[in-house]
Structure formats: structure tokens, C-alpha cells
Amino acid sequence: SSPDSDGCTPELEKAGLLNKTKIAEGGRKLRKNWSPSWVVLVGNSLVFFKDPKSQTPSSWKPGNSRPESSVDLRGAKLHWANDLSSKKNVFRLRTVTGNEFLLQSETNSLIKEWYITIQSVIDRLDRE
Ligand code: I3P
Secondary structure, three states: OOOOOOOOOOOEEEEEEEEEEEEEEOOEEOOOOOEEEEEEEEOOEEEEEEOHHHOOOOOOOHHHOOOOEEEEOOOOEEEEOHHHOOOOOEEEEEOOOOOEEEEEOOOHHHHHHHHHHHHHHHHHHHHO
8 A cells, every 4th residue: 555665765654733842862851942843754753844834934935844853763762741741642752862852732632643653653663
């Protein structure tokens, strides 16, 4: 069912708008700075783009849509983390390099789908 039967292009699993903050970099704690992020799950990576809606019309051009950052999901850990925020529907993603992110949505069903889909990619990579 893959549109990319030769396997040269990583498969797009999911994309959407979530609230995001990075809380640690290489194991060092960072100050929270929540902002909306366009999140794309593709291949083995979670890729973050600045929310186009938060930008001025002139700053948002197709050529400007370079990722803000990208996370390698191999060996990553996912945990529900409602204890780490006053917000609801929050989970924490921790990479093998000690980078930690909180991701959040006001919509419970939406954040559950993200959790399940990211976990399934982590599980697939664990089996490789
Ligand atoms: C933080 C800001 C965050 C909040 C965080 C505050 O204050 O209000 O939204 O996290 O709480 O410290 P500031 O803007 O002054 O940095 P949540 O929204 O996730 O609760 P925390 O320090 O308890 O994590």
C-alpha cells in the first residue's frame, strides 16, 4: 500500500499542529517556551516547522518552509506527562541524545493519535 514501493522516499505517517516546548538539550534543563508548531512524522523522524499561521504573510513562502528542528526517533522514549505542565493532554518525548520535548493539544483524541503513531514508529525502530 506504500506509495513509495522502491523505498527511496520516507513515508509520511502524520502531520498536524501541536503546541511544543523543548525542556532539555543534551540532558540540560531548559526554560519552557511553548509555541504552536507544525509537526510532521516522516520516516524515522519527527520534524518541526514554525507554525505558518503565527508568521506574517510576507514571511511565509513555500521556499521558507525549512524545518526548525528534527528529532531522530530511534531509541526515543515517550511518556504521558501531565505532571510536567499545567496544561492538559501533554506527553514528553526524550531522544537518546537527551533532548526532551513536551507536545500538547487541547484535543484529547488528537494527542492520543499522535502518541500512538509516534510510539509505533519507535517500536518499529526497536525491532530493526
Ligand atoms: C512558565 C510559563 C509556562 C509554564 C511554566 C512557567 O513561565 O508560564 O507556560 O509551563 O511552568 O514557568 P515563564 O513564561 O515565566 O517562563 P506550563 O504551561 O507547561 O505549565 P513550570 O515552570 O511549572 O513548568
